[in-house]
Amino acid sequence: MNIRLLLLLLCLVPKVDAQTLYTKAFGNPQHPALLFLHGGPGYNCASFEISTAPLLAEQGYYVIVYDRRGEGRSTDPNAEFSLAEAAADMQSVLEQYKVTKAHLLGHSFGGILALKFARTHPEMVSSVVLISAPLDLQESFQHIIAQCKTIYEAKEDLVNLKYLGLLQEMAPHSMLFASYCFMHALRNGFYATPNPTPQAQQRYTALVDHPDYKRWGNAMTEQAPLGFHRNDAYTQMKMYDLIRQVLQKKVPVFGLYGEDDRLYPKTQRQTLEALLPQGHFKSWERCGHTVFIDQQALFFDAMNLLPKG
Structure with missing residues (x-):
């Protein structure tokens, strides 16, 4: 084939950058940075991005959200789905936004990633906020x-x-x-509070009506849990020793949980509270797994406890 014709045909082929992560930032880059790590594995940041990130930015934070590689809007057929890969991507996202140090908001499975990253890169972490994060999945x-x-x-x-x-x-x-x-937990409503506040009900109504949530809110990537299980056996992890190690590195750790989150026994929340400094643990009534929607005002108040440096 004529080389000029070959080059022309190659130019007509759409270029797909499989390495590109979906990211978005809210607020002033000069404000303290918060990096949100969504749950799953297999989920995405849409619910937090729509319901909470813009309002949190108004509280004086620079809020960064992203979908993990191969999950949600970060399509990558070559994703490994490993903690090491996730940590490398976290570092890349922070570098992309020129952030040298951030508070890590780890929701559910994202809490595991936040703790792992903080142990390895404490110099890049202002604090770890465990939001409904698993502490001992086998017990759960x-x-x-x-x-x-x-x-x-x-x-x-x-x-x-x-x-x-x-x-x-x-x-x-x-x-x-x-x-x-x-x-079985989902079927029996263990994620949700049976008695949401009127404000939470309004937030959920607005969320499910949002076009981005309609597209991505319930989108799950089945390969993600299989990959993280194969590579890291994440369902066998106990987080207490890891929390102690992060605290020893002088990284503050906070815990925000819902009293109606029936995924985890109450004894786990009590153990976590005993591990953390006084005032660093909050567990709210009329609150399930999605703390930042169920008790958003209290969630914002808790953000004011984070170190400013």
């Missing part, structure tokens, strides 16, 4: 099963009791076991 799975069994027995739901029995026969460290536990 047993907690979910026990709650579901009580619910199904009360309803005389023999079908789901049978499925629960089959679940308990699975290998507890398998991804299938974790997936079914989360499925």
Whole structure:
């Protein structure tokens, strides 16, 4: 083939940059930086980006959000889905926005990433804020099963009791076991508060009506949990020692949880509270897994506790 014709044809092929992450920033770059790490694995930052990030920026913060590689709007067919890859991308996002040090807001699974990054790069972390983050998932799975069994027995739901029995026969460290536990938790409303405030209800109504949430709000990337499980066995992690290590590196750690978040036993929140300095732990009523929507005003108040330096 004529080389000039070949070059012309190549120019007509659309270029897809698989390495590009979806990122967005809100507020004044001169203000203290907050990097939001979304949950999952397999989810995205849409709910926080729409409901909370712009308002948090108005409180005097420079708020950066992004979807992890291969998740949500950060399409990458070559994503590894590993903690090491996620940490490298976190560093790249901070560099992209010329941020040398940031508060890490780790929601759910994002809390694991925040702690891992803070242990490795304490000089880049102003604080870690654990927002409904898992502390011992294997214990949490047993907690979910026990709650579901009580619910199904009360309803005389023999079908789901049978499925629960089959679940308990699975290998507890398998991804299938974790997936079914989360499925039963979702089915029984463990993520949500049964008694949301009127303000929270208004926020949820506005959120689900937002076009970006309609497109991405419930979009899940199935490869992500499989990859993080394969590469890092994240469902077997216990976070208490990691929290101690981060604190030893002089990085402040905060915990923000909902009393109605039934994914985790109350004893986990109590253990975390005992680990953290006084005033660094908050657990709110009428609040489920999505703290920054369920109790947004209290969430903003908690942000005022973060160190300013």
